Amino acid sequence: MAGQSPRITAEMIREIDWSQIDRRTEEGWWHLYPFGERFLDAQLSHRPWMDKQIDLDFFFPYYGFRFNYTFLFHEGFIAFSNPWFIQPPYTFPNPHWPKKPDPAIIAAFMADQQMQHVGDTRISNVWYRILERPSNLIGYNNLQTDLRPRDMEPPGGISQPQGVFSYKDPRYYRTYRGRQLKTEEGRLEDPEMLDQITHDIRHSMVGARGWKADYAMIVTWERMSYGGAPKVTRLDQYEQAKRWQNTYQLVIATDEIRSYVMLNYAHINWTSSTMSGSLTRGRGGKQSALVGFNGGNGTGWYEMPFSADGDSYKLVRFGSSQIAGRWLARVDEYIQYGGCNNDSRGSLKLSQEYGNMLGGFALNVSGPCFRLTDVPKLQFDELTVDCERIDMIFVRCVIPVNRVFRTGLVDLRLSVDGGKNYAWWTKFYVLQPGLAQRRVNLINDVRQPHNNWHAWEAENLTVHWEWENITSNPNTQVDIALYGYWEDVEGHSFKQIGYIARRHPNNGAYTFTPRTMQTDFEADIDAWRFYRGGVVQVRVADMILEDRGDIMHWSEPIPFGWFFHKRWEYEWGREWPLRLCQEWFDWDGRRENFIMELEPNVPCPCTLSQAQLDFGRFTAHPECDMSGDHSCTRTQGALHCVISSAAVWTGAGQMCCYDYEGWLMFSDDFEFNDQYLRFYSAGVPYRAHPFGSYPYKRPPYVPTMSNFYNDLLPYDFCCKWAGHCEFFFWRRQTSTCQEYRPPVIGYIYGENHFTTYDGTRFSFHGKGYYVLSMMKSPRHDLMIQGRMEQPADTIWEEPVKASILTGIAARDNGSSVVQVFARKDFRRWRYKTDVYVDGVRIFFDMPWQKIHTFQGVTVRVPPRNMNQSEIEIMFATGVGLKIEEARGLLNIIVALPASYNQTSKMAWHPTETPSLLSIFDETTTQWIDPALFSPYGACAYTYRTVGLLGTYNQNPNDDFTTPECGILHSASNQRQLFYEFGERWRLDLLPNIGSLFQPEHRPLYDPLSFADPFYEPVFDPWLQSNYSHFESLVFSRDEVRVMCQGVPSCEYDYLMSGRRELALETLDSERKFEQFKKKGEVRLKSCGPLMKNPGVIKFPPGNNYLDGVTVSFMCKPEYFLHGDQQRTCINGTWSPGWWVWCRDRSEETALKWMTGILSSVAILLALIAIFVFCILTGKQRQAEHIRRQKIIETLKKSPEFMQRSLLTPNTPPQQRETIIYPKSTEDFRDRSQISNFASPRVRFVNPYPQRVVHLGGGEGVDFAFNEASV
Structure with missing residues (x-):
């Protein structure tokens, strides 16, 4: 019977050689993957509730966990822990957890069911097999390679071997180019089947592009009968019996990062079991079969359509893919429903959740099932675009170029009726071009530095692009175009100005010589006058509907000197770089002085330590980060640069760079020669902030592009091309730190140990939601709340009577609400935390996802941190939160600028009405009624920052201020501190303060570990009553004293948790924080930079202009020194003296000779003048005497x-x-x-x-x- 597909009858059922038969053929179940003996499947024992543990030999990410094993059950599900026997109705998550298990399960058709026999012949089976790729194929990520001609293979010739086995062929052993694959019952290497699974998932779910199934497990329940079904004793009843059986299949597939589940339903003839109350033929009852996903341990339950309903048989008739009976979901982090559905409204799924602000990208959108008569339209923020129907699952929407000029989360809404109703929605994040994913890479030749995209004299330039993602058609050609950007004070322009290449093969690389480029007669002939920089675009030359690629990719912004320099030289002569520099210099000088607004509000910190501490107002520069990209292209000599986290109202931003000694680098220390740029280039203020700012769509607020045009291009014109960087630094002088005031910080670490803003230390071990810090004033509306719960049990399985911080929610001045949660044990293999902004989950595990900007807040993760264990939250007001995850708890540092000090801006005064107090706000010069801002009476007029982190006013005596404005003495005992201060800040007891935590995103684990009315923590673990016999089996108390070195917080954590590693974390955190606070909070007096003229050498070379520092000056050997050689910074002012300047030795000698000659000539001329004067005077006197004598003679x-x-x-x-x-x-x-x-x-x-x-x-x-x- 090899290769045959006979119809199975009762007479032949015992004689069939199933190893030669595809079991799908009898009923035509072709949408199921092959199963049975012929395909080397293994069988599960036919005895009920006889589960089998299967070692997967790979990691399967599921609901945040990661498993390398599973349990397989007859009852239509697989589990990742061994559940207790339970009877219907099933409830997930288990409401009795943790007292009773809450297993992680995937339910394909979870119900009591049994094997069916016809006579003594079993016709029911549970089949399973594990598939994997050969080790040399794991990691390959594109199925189109083998469809390409040989001359279109990617660089390096990487391609996937093509198999020779077909599932229509009866051979068992498959070879791939001569290599025999591993085969055994239930486990085999089968790349072809994995390719088929990959293809099916990619074409049924958006967002699966680029994913490939390296491993899979296929489980098939064949002809299963409901629990309690009558037995069939005669073989001639086979045809009747099989009509009431259920056949379905579960497929799990993963690349060990992303995981997908496919459910295939062939026959569903019964919906519930007798145990569930089924009355006739497996229908009805209290609960039908469950279909869905349970995360386990109280994590959550996701239910698929028709689950637990009496119409579960519709699982065969419908589906979420284009194949009836096939349902899909992505399950690695959270459950993402795959394919489409027939609901009238719901959420959308996108092929990508991030896109470049420049536009031009294509979105594959799924949600509703699209009919042929539907007219899909997509609202993208303020745009409305027409979409094209690809199939029932997808529509394709192309976001136009030059229409989206903003960043952050935007709303997407889809209409299927031509725009009458937009009933489907989701969120999309728009990336600024400077931080977007680099899909077009401009290659600089390291062997020939002049072959650089930023150089105008480049001879050969190379561009690479992601050829796999730009199109799914292997024969498509691409165009490589230039888009120029220009702006003035009124508007901006972004347009195509020329081509680099047309209709080039999509091979991912192109090298060209700029000087031999042909003139593009279709381009704008006047583009050279305005567009001096822009981006490179690679796009598909001929777009087709079936193309599911990106269509278009963009590069980083670059200057166009290599493109326009011939025309510039023809129009302006050989000094055209200086002409460009001077034009910019004159134009920028005529604009408003943005530094007047920037310097008072965001001055540079004096030292690197201060810059790192001020993480609310400053963040690392993406291109000069000592913990990330350290290329520092325009800031050579800097160890680290920071930029202001938000722009001022003019759109300007501050950049400060620090050398390897930690001192602020000043542009005034620049030496005026082109070679100096190789090792010294200070940070400068930006007229336009790189992140942009509201309203985004007009200059200078356009993200990335305004900064590129106003601040980066001039650097290339003046410094790199013209060699006159003095023009640039005259317009972009480094901010001094003379007006800088460092922030104050508070800290929560370990098992809820606190250090307040004013330096008071205490511990508080509450459980629930608490106010950590808040301020309500006309200028500020700050709210920071924390979630505290008990940690995991000790290693001797006793509950820990203490608490840790596991969640943070923060908002300031109407900003977006940011929530951060620590993930539980066994869910931290990939991500340490979960981050939500306005209810939308945000990920930071890709290079282009490290910085997210939202309304009034920026969230950042360090570039080299891929597990989200370190998070920085920066509000536009300057408040910052630094969150570090450590073994399931959160360590929090909160930084407040000086404006949050109660004495910094406010004053109070009694009004004419004796019963009221008024507040004088210096910013508005008005008296304000405090009742408008705070419900807490007398505390309102001070506008204090209060909460568990204390009162910020440089007075530690009132740190323990309650919401009612009562003050608890700082020397109070721990019990009194717990009940009379800490518990007063519980949100449950503050009805006037709403919770920032959103219920749908709060992790529900053990409810008793979070809220227990009878809970009281241990205040002193050293008491004998708190001693446990089991702890002596793990450690001694003398060991605790020695290891913790007398630090109380470390001793407490060690004694309470029993974990040495946790105590060491606490000890290390406390010491780091002390040093952090000590170095960063000190206000330094700076005298500002001293002018440094050409030839001057400053000693010491570090740019330390702080109080008490003496700076010495000398000249280079070819110069002579003028001015005072030493100056000392005294109390913020330099000692009196003349500015130091140097004169060239030859010039000095010439001037000395000239001075001597001129002096000699002047003396000689003076002597001659005196001699002439004496002669003339004598003659005049003689004449006078004669005249008088004549008069006297007359009188005589x-x-x-x-x-x-x-x-x-x-x-x-x-x-x-x-x-x-x-x-x-x-x-x-x-x-x-x-x-x-x-x-x-x-x-x-x-x-x-x-x-x-x-x-x-x-x-x-x-x-x-x-x-x-x-």
Whole structure:
């Protein structure tokens, strides 16, 4: 009977050689995968409730857990733990857990059922087999390779071997290119079957592209009868008996990362068992068979359609795929329903959950089952696009280019009636281009640095792209195009400006020479004037409907010097780089001064320690991160750079870089030569923040592109191309740290040990939801809440009477709500935490998923952290949370900026109404009624930050402030602290404060470990009453004292949990935090940078301009020093002195010679001038004397004078005068000479003979003559 497919009859049922028969042929069950003896399946024992443990030899991720074994049951399910025998009705998750087991199960058709016999011949079977690929094929990730011609194979020639076995061929042993595969009953290597499973799942579920089944297990329940079914004793009743049997199949497939489950139903003739109350032929009863997934340990239950309903037989008639009777789901992390359904509304499934802001990507969307007459339309944020129906499962929607200019979560809604109703919805995350997945890689030649995409003189450039994902058609050609970006203060443009190549084979690589590129006559002829940078696009040349690829991929932004430099040189000459730099310099100088807003609000931290502590206001720069990408292309010499986590209202952002000594690098220390850029380039402020900001769609708020155009391109123009980086640094001067005020931090670690903002330490071991920190004011609305529960039992299986922090929920100023939960034991193999933002689960395990921006908050995971064990939450107000998962608990650091200090901005004053208090807000200059903001009376007027993390006001005495504003003394005992302070902050007791935790996302584990009204923790584990005999079998208390070194928190955790590793974690966390707080919270006084001119050498070389530091300056050997050689920073001000500058030695010598020559000439000219002056003065005096003599001679010859002596006997001789009055002026022979003193009086003073007598005139003219001659 080999190769035959006979109809099975009662007469021949005992004689059939089933090893030659495909058991699917009798009933035509072709949508089931092959099963039975012919395909080397193993059988499960026919005795009921005789399960079998199967070792899978691979890891199967399921509901966050990971299993390498399973239990197989007749009752239509597989389990990953051994459940107790239970009878219907079944309830999942088990409400009695943890007292009773809650197994992790996959129920294909879970009901009491049994093997059916016809006479003494068993016709029922449970078959199973495990499939795996040969080890050399595991990890291969594309099924299209073998369809490609040889000349289109990817670089390296990697391809999948093609099998020669067909399931239509009766041969047992399959070979792949001559290699015999391993075969044994129930376990075999079968790549062909795994390829078929992969194909079926990929074409029935969106999001499965790129996944491949490396392992699978196929379980088939054949002709199973319901429990309590009557026996069939005669062989001639075979035809009648098989009509009431159920045949179905379960397939689990995985690559050990993603897991899928396929349920195939052939015949479903009964729905419940007699034990379930079935009355006739397996129908009716209290509960029909269950179909679904239970996560186990209280995790959750997901129910498939028709589960536990009386119409379970419809599982055959319908399906979630295009094949009736086939249902699919993805099950690794959470249950994602696969395929489509016939509901009128529901959630959508997308082929990708992230997309580039530039657009152009295609989305395969599934949700409803699409009919031929449907008119699908997709609303993408504010866009509405038409979609094309691919098949019943998918529609294809292409997001247009240059239409989506924003980032973060956006709403997607789908209509199937042409846009009348959008009843299907989901969320989609738009990535900024700078952080999006690099599907087009621009390769720089490391052997020839000038062959660089950022260099204008490049000779050969290479571009690579993901050829497997851009299209599913192996014969498709691609175009490689250039898209340029330009913006001004009013708008922006993003358009195609040319081609690199057209209709190039899709082989994933292209190398070209820019200088030999042909002119594109279809491009914009004036593009060179505006578009000086942009991106490279690789797209499918001819799009077809059946293509399920991405269609289009983008590169990172790059300058276009290599593309336009010929035209720029033709238009502007050989100095075109300097022309570009100066144009930008002039244009940027005419714009608003963004630093005026940026510097007061976000100054740079002075040291790297401060920058790391201020994780609320700053985050690591994606391109210069000491724990990630450390290329630092534009910040050479930096160990680490940070950027402000949010932009100011102008769209600007701050960037600060630190050298290997931890000091802030300043642009003023830059040396003005092009070689200096190789090892020193400081961080600069950005006119446009790289992450963008609201409203996103206009400059300078466009994510990535505005920053590229305004801040990155000028660096290439001025520094890299023109060699005049001084122009760039004049416009982008590094922020000083003189106005920087570090934040204050609080800490929760270990088994709920607290360090408040003001430094008070205590422990609190409550269970439930608590307020960790909150503030309600006109400026701030902060709320941080925590979930506390008991940890796992001790290793001697006793409950731990303490608690740990397992969940955080936070919001500030109307931002998105961020929730973080620690995952439980055995669920931390891949992810340590679960993160939800506004109810949407967010993952960070891919390089392009490390930074997510939402409304008012940014969430980041370090680049090298793939398990989400370290999470940073940065609110736009500057509040930051750093969360670290450690063995199932969360260690939390909260950083608050100075504006959250109760004394920083607020004051209070009694109003005219004695019963009220008003608050004066300095930001609004208004008096405000505190009742509008807080229900807590007197505490309102201070606007204090309160909660379990204490009151932030630099006063540790009031850290234990209750919601009613009562203050508990810090020296209170632990019991009083627990009941009178900690428990007061339980959310259950604060009805005016809502919970941020969303019920649908709160993990439900052991309810008693979370809420117990009779719970009281252990306050002092050293008491003899808290001693356990079993602990002495594990450790001694002396060992605890020695290991913990006298640290109380470490001792408490060791004694309570019994786990040494947990105590060491607590000890290490406390010490790290102390150092962290000590280094980062200290406010440093800085004097700011000293101007450094060309040739100046500063010592020490570290850029330390802090208080008490003396900076020495010297010049290079070819320079001479000018100015004060040493300056000291004193209390934030430099000591008096002149700025240091250096002059070139040859210039200095020339100036000295010139100074000497000019000085000599000046002295000689001065001597000559003095000599000439003396000669001229002598001649003038001589002429004057002659003139006066003539006047005196004239007076002597006049006879008409009257002389009167005024001498008296008592008058001293030196005071005697003689006054002469002329009778008439006519007696003067030269009247013109005497006219100058024609006064009524002429005075002659002559006390002694032979002395000179002065003659005074009415016009003030004096004449001198000798009286003896008168």
